Structures are given as C-alpha cells and as structure tokens.
Amino acid sequence: MSKLPGNAGVSVLGDKSLEFYRDPVSFCRQRIEKHRSRVFLCRLLNRPTAFICSVQGMRELLCEKSNLFLKDPTDLMTNMYGDTVVTTNGEEACLLRLSLTSLFTGGCLESSNDYITSVCERCLKDLSLSGNPECVYSAFKHLGTELVLGLFLNVRAEEQPELYKEIVQLCTEHWHGLISAPVNVKVPLWSSGFSTALDARDKLMAIIKDKLENDTQGFVGSLRSLPLPDSSSASQHLLLFISALIPKALASLLTSFTLELSGNEQEKMRRRAIEDPDYLRGVLLEVQRLWPPFIGGRRIADQDSTLAGFHVPKGYGAVYISQSVHRDPEVFQQPDSFLPERWSGRNAGHEHFLCSFGSGARNCIGVKLTDVFLKEACMYLLKHYDWCLDPPSQDLEYKWLPVSRPANPPTISFTRLDPTRSDRSDTS
Numbered sequence: 450m451s452k453l454p455g456n457a458g459v460s461v462l463g464d465k466s467l468e469f470y471r472d473p474v475s476f477c478r479q480r481i482e483k484h485r486s487r488v489f490l491c492r493l494l495n496r497p498t499a500f501i502c503s504v505q506g507m508r509e510l511l512c513e514k515s516n517l518f519l520k521d522p523t524d525l526m527t528n529m530y531g532d533t534v535v536t537t538n539g540e541e542a543c544l545l546r547l548s549l550t551s552l553f554t555g556g557c558l559e560s561s562n563d564y565i566t567s568v569c570e571r572c573l574k575d576l577s578l579s580g581n582p583e584c585v586y587s588a589f590k591h592l593g594t595e596l597v598l599g600l601f602l603n604v605r606a607e608e609q610p611e612l613y614k615e616i617v618q619l620c621t622e623h624w625h626g627l628i629s630a631p632v633n634v635k636v637p638l639w640s641s642g643f644s645t646a647l648d649a650r651d652k653l654m655a656i657i658k659d660k661l662e663n664d665t666q667g668f669v670g671s672l673r674s675l676p677l678p679d680s681s682s683a684s685q686h687l688l689l690f691i692s693a694l695i696p697k698a699l700a701s702l703l704t705s706f707t708l709e710l711s712g713n714e715q716e717k718m719r720r721r722a723i724e725d726p727d728y729l730r731g732v733l734l735e736v737q738r739l740w741p742p743f744i745g746g747r748r749i750a751d752q753d754s755t756l757a758g759f760h761v762p763k764g765y766g767a768v769y770i771s772q773s774v775h776r777d778p779e780v781f782q783q784p785d786s787f788l789p790e791r792w793s794g795r796n797a798g799h800e801h802f803l804c805s806f807g808s809g810a811r812n813c814i815g816v817k818l819t820d821v822f823l824k825e826a827c828m829y830l831l832k833h834y835d836w837c838l839d840p841p842s843q844d845l846e847y848k849w850l851p852v853s854r855p856a857n858p859p860t861i862s863f864t865r866l867d868p869t870r871s872d873r874s875d876t877s
Contacts, residue, residue, distance in 0.1 A: 453490035453759045455480065457497035464492045473744050473849050477502055477773045487777060488757045496749075498766035499756055502773030504780045504802045506757035510748060510767055512809035514756070518748035518767050529623075529650065530692075531685040532678075534814055541678070546814060548675045549686065552668060553815050561600055565822050568595050569829045571607070582839040582860035589703040589826075593696030594620075596822060601690040602660055603667045616656060616691070622649035624693035650688065657687045690815075697852040698742040699822065704854055705740035706733070706827055707861055708845060709787055712837045718789075723831045731789035733823055734800060739787060741771040741805035744849045771804045772849065834863045 457463060469476045469491075477500060480489050487503035501507050510518055519538045520527075527536040534545040551557060572592040576583055594617055599605045606613045626646020661673045661683055668690075672683050710719050710732070722729040748767045753760070761767060776784035780802055782795060796802070806813035813819070830836075839862035848856040 450755055450760050451758055453488065453499055453761070454484035454486045455490035457490055457492040460492075461495060464495045466493055466495075469493060470850055473770065474772055474847075477770050481773070487773065488759050493747075493766055493768060496764075496766045497762075498747075498768055499759065499761050501756060501767060501769040502777070503757055504774055504777045507769045507774045507804050507808065508802070509756050510769055511746075511804065511807060511811065514754055515809050515811060517751055517754045519751050521747060521749050521766075524747075529646070530689045531681065533682075533685050533689050535689060542811070544678070545682070546810075548677055549814055552671055552675075553818055557668075557671065558817060558821065561818065562821065562825075564599055565596065565825050568592065568599060569826050571595075573826065573829050573833070576834060576863040577865045582862045584858050585707050585861050586700050586704045586854055586858045589700035590696050592703075592826065593699035594693075596699070597691050597695050600818075601668050601687060602657070603664055603669055604660075612656075616653070619649045619653050619656075620691060620693045622646060623653060624697075653688055653691075654684055657684050657691075661687070694852070695815075699819070699826075701740070701742035701852050701854050702733075702736060702823060703826055704859065705736045706823075707830065707836060708838075708855075708859060709736060709739075710836075711861060713835075716835065719831050719835070723828070727793060728789060729824065729827065729831075731792035733820075733827065734792045734803070735787055735789045737805045738775040738781070738803055739785075740847070740853055741775060741803075742852050743771060743805060744853065745770045745772075745774075745804070746807060769804060772853075774802075774804055833866055835866060836861050836863045838862075 458465075465476070480491065480500070481487055481502055487501075488506050489500050489502075491498055491500060493500075501510055516539075520536055520542075522538070524536065530536060532541070534542060534549055537545060569592070572588070572595060576588065595606050598613060598616060602616070604613055604616060623646050626643045626649065660669050664670060669687070672687065675683070677683055677686075709715070710722070718732070722732050745768055750761050750763050750765045750767060752763045755761060756767060775781070778784050780796070780799070781791070792799075801808060806816045806819070839860055843855075843859050844857045845855045845859060846857075847853055
C-alpha cells in the first residue's frame with residue numbers, strides 16, 4: 450500500500466476546485482506528468498480527493514469496491530432531483546434499480562424503436578435543405594429533446610407544440626440553475642439562477658404529476674405501476690429522465706461523431722460504417738472513448754481503502770476522470786488516435802473499460818436505450834448525407850464542463866446523397 454502522490458494542501462486555501470473546473474483535462478494531464486502517476490491527491494470542493502485517471506483505478510472504484518465508495522448525500526444532484534437511482538446508496542439504490550430496469554430492457558426497449566426512428570427522420574431529414582451550414586450541436590440537442598420528452602413523458606412536439614415548448618423552456622431554466630451557484634435568493638425584479646431553477650422544478654413537477662395521474666400509456670403508465678418506495682419517487686425519476694442533461698449528452702456524442710467522420714477524406718470510413726455493423730459499433734465506441742460527454746463522477750470513501758495500490762483514508766473524495774481513464778496507455782495503445790479497429794482487435798471485449806456513463810452496478814440505467822438511439826441517428830446520417838466542416842478551418846478545441854463539446858459550436862454543411870446510392874446502401 451502506497452501513499453497517494455501529491456498533496457491536499459490546507460483547508461480552503463489549498464482548494465483547487467476553480468483550477469480544476471476551469472480546465473479539468475489540462476489539470477489532470479499536468480499532474481499525471483508531474484507525479485508520473487495516473488492516480489494522485491488534490492483538494493477538491495475543500496475535501497482531500499484521490500483523482501483516478503487509470504482503467505485499473507476506475508474499475509476498483511466503480512466495480513470491485515463500489516460498496517466502499519458512496520455517492521455524496523449532500524451533492525447538488527440530490528438537492529435538485531431528490532432520492533433517485535442516480536443519487537442514493539446501498540440497498541435503496543439497488544431496489545430502485547431493480548424496479549426501474551424493466552423499463553429500459555426487453556419489450557419496453559423494443560417498443561421505443563419506432564418512435565426513435567420517426568424522431569430521427571423528422572429532425573434530420575432537412576439538414577441540407579437550407580443550403581447553409583448547420584450548427585450541429587444545436588440540431589442534435591433538439592433531436593435529443595424530442596426523443597426524451599416523447600419517450601418518457603408522452604409529450605410530442607408535433608402533437609402538443611405549446612406544452613412541448615413550455616417544458617423545454619422549464620427544463621432549460623432548471624438546468625442552467627442547476628449548474629449555477631446554489632444560492633436561493635429573490636429580490637424584486639431579480640432572482641438567482643438557482644432560485645429560478647427551483648421555481649422551474651416546481652412547475653415541471655406539477656406537469657409530471659398531472660401526467661402520472663392521467664396518462665396510462667407508454668413509459669409514464671409503466672412507471673407509475675412500479676413498486677417504488679414512496680409516492681414522490683416516480684415524479685422525481687421522471688424529472689431526472691426529462692432533464693436537459695440527457696439531450697446535451699446525446700448532442701455531445703453526435704457532434705463528436707460528425708466531426709470525426711467529416712470531409713471527403715473520411716468518405717471511405719462513412720461507407721464502411723454503413724456496410725459493416727461491427728465497424729459502426731467500433732466507430733461509436735471510439736467516439737465515446739475519445740470524447741466522453743461527461744468528465745467523470747465523484748464518490749466519498751466510507752472507510753479506509755485502497756485504489757490502484759494507493760491508500761485512500763475514510764472521508765476522502767475519489768473522482769474518476771473519464772477522459773483520462775479512456776486514454777490510459779496501459780490499456781489503449783495510441784490512446785490519442787481515433788482507431789475504430791481497436792475494438793475488433795486488441796481491445797475486443799473491453800467495452801467495460803469505458804466509463805462515459807459510469808461502470809459496474811451503478812452505470813447509467815439507460816445505456817442500452819442510448820446505444821439504440823445513437824446507432825439509429827448515426828445510420829440515418831450515414832445513409833442520407835455526406836458532410837464537411839464549413840468553413841473548413843474552425844477552432845474545435847473542446848470544453849469539458851458541464852457536458853463536453855467544442856467551445857465554439859462547429860458548423861457543418863450536409864449534402865444529400867443521391868437516392869439510388871442511398872437505396873443501394875439500405876439493402877446492403
């Protein structure tokens with residue numbers, strides 16, 4: 450057992466939260482180089498914290514020792530969403546997951562396919578119509594929003610446009626307040642972002658409760674019939690599932706996909722992805738590996754333990770950094786290169802080494818639904834368009850918080866494929 454390299458400094462003065470949140474990737478890269486270790490110590494949120502940037506450390510934290518490292522009960526997510534499958538610990542988390550799993554697997558998952566297909570077609574069919582470059586992140590965020598509100602709340606943009614717009618606006622206010630300072634202040638003509646978020650949450654909860662009381666179809670109808678711990682649990686989970694977080698994560702991955710496969714030089718890769726499902730799977734895994742939508746996650750040590758051979762005392766934080774874990778050279782050769790072939794070669798069967806959506810028993814409950822949606826959306830793009838950056842030279846430097854994407858939203862021009870060419874692809 451070794452001592453964590455680095456130091457936590459003194460309380461408050463030694464805190465590195467601002468530096469970390471300003472640029473988490475550079476923050477970790479510099480310390481990995483300085484300490485020559487992918488696990489190191491720093492002070493985050495005024496708590497001594499082990500930063501985990503290796504596959505081994507991540508697997509121990511989220512899988513083998515997940516019962517020793519718990520979700521923080523004071524976390525902002527808990528304050529904003531209540532006790533959900535994401536925020537609870539121990540037996541409560543297990544029971545919630547057991548109850549909800551049926552909604553994201555088997556027949557329920559299959560029943561979503563037709564709606565996913567229809568949303569992709571409706572939102573993506575006109576990308577080339579204007580003849581102008583598209584801000585793809587915004588277009589894909591709109592696509593993701595239609596998806597989650599239709600699937601989880603039975604509110605579809607084409608059927609209930611006014612209600613749809615109201616919910617989108619409330620979700621946006623809720624999200625922006627969630628990532629602002631948690632200060633609940635109201636004065637005449639002004640209120641804090643956090644206060645606005647709380648108001649938006651109350652309005653969203655009223656809509657959700659009305660849906661749960663009166664809608665017997667789809668996800669809403671199935672959710673209210675589950676054996677959940679109390680009457681508020683279904684509402685809290687629906688609030689989580691329709692939050693702006695999910696569309697932003699989907700938009701992040703689709704944006705990275707289009708950027709990686711952009712331009713004439715990537716035409717061969719696009720055509721191969723249409724014809725070979727295993728290759729498309731490798732492309733999507735590689736997009737997720739290099740450009741994970743979330744920077745990572747945080748736990749608190751419930752007792753003295755170790756991670757990757759380093760001692761982590763009780764009460765310390767432990768943060769896994771997905772971008773760094775995914776570029777661990779011990780596991781991924783040429784870690785900074787986009788190589789879809791690695792997933793049918795050296796890294797075949799290593800999907801569990803990715804942690805974009807967590808890992809182990811507490812991974813994202815909707816990861817299979819996300820996978821179905823991404824494949825459908827990407828296949829639609831591949832079969833119907835060629836695309837390239839427009840203008841060709843753009844600053845594609847990523848920002849990583851709160852959701853990863855280029856800091857300057859990229860614009861892409863789409864060219865509709867010849868229908869006969871598309872038809873041949875459809876039958877291949």
